[in-house]
Amino acid sequence: MKASAFTYHKPNSLDEALGLLESEEEAKILAGGQSLMPMLNMRFVQPETIVDVNGLKELSTISFTDRVEVGSLVRQKTLATDRIIEQHLPVMREALKWVGHFQTQSRGTIGGSLCHLDPASELPMVALLYDAELQVASKSGERVIPIQEWGLAYMMPSIGPDELLTKIFIKPWEKPYGFGFQEFARRHGDFAIAAVGCLLKLKNGIITDIALSIGGVEDVPRRFIECEEELRGANYDIDEIKQRIITPLDKINYLDDSLVTGSYRHKLLKGLLVRAIEQAVTRANSV
């Protein structure tokens, strides 16, 4: 339970960090460390080199113009109390209630959550709801990746070994709308067995627009497009909603392991989905 030896670099600028990622073989980026450190301690990863990006102050800011720009090094603790986030991305604050514990939120970063891309990770689910764009940088330049193209496979984001996630761009929904986030884990703060995020617009009892994201049930958190299509334009009647979600829920290829069966995840997701929609509707009606 001790990390294997590695060479440690702590760059003071983005340029220096990108130079290291280009020149060093087998380098891992250390941000908040709340996922990488356990993996190092358990020797699931044994990198030659660690590039500690905690000195890159330019990646630690949150700003708003026509969209919210979040630096990849912003701590989860900061996200949970930031005024811009509260005002423009309320579902992120809601989701953060489920992210680890306050002792891990003090170090954990948004960029770390997105790059680690755990199947049950909440912040990617939030980014998915808003169709966020992710900016990555390398020595050869910058590129912007839509979040829908970010998750390639189990814990595998679309980012090269010489690239660093620098900024997350999120365009808020036009108000008024409702939001909901529901999750179930064995212990508060543990990995979700299933989780659902929801944004929704309601007009005269009709769901005029909806975004849903699901986590914990498949290899990669994703938008639940099939279900959105079923619900967009539907009457908000809870019995009708429960009918309409059956087919999309049946089509999911649920994770199935010795601790949690696929059929349990299926049942759980159904309940959480209904709750998240109800939560969003209540909020949509109260604004």
Add this chain to the structure above:
Amino acid sequence: MQEQIVQMHVNGKPVSGKVEARTHLGDFLRQAVGLTGTHLGCEHGVCGACTVIVDGDAVRSCLMLAVQADNCEVTTIEGIAEDNGSLHPLQEAFRNNHALQCGFCTAGMITSLYAFLSENPNRSDDEIREAISGNICRCTGYQGIVSAAKEAATKMAKVRN
């Protein structure tokens, strides 16, 4: 093997040492500084036993490298009591409420609650339970721990006002 010199303040006192980059803060505190009050349980961030306070924030000392705490202010369980030895309200409350049995989780419980209640001592039972949901007590002494946290919170709120 790459060794680096780190300097930090631990419980108000300057300490420095030579560490391998891979050494986490918990091992540094225990082995180099000799403060064995910080307990290492799971060493992958689940049990909360190793919680210490770094620059005002409660952190898992197993999930932070010692080199990352360079130039930081660290408080461990040994730094919670007053310099004259009189116990902190949390420590007194733990004693009064029989909030420890084997004591393995206690340092992490107290450092976590210290950070949590110092920020705001007016907390509901649910908030207290949620705050220590990241700390595992295998004696299952949670009732006593929550009672102790409530008693200490009341005292801490009085001191603040």
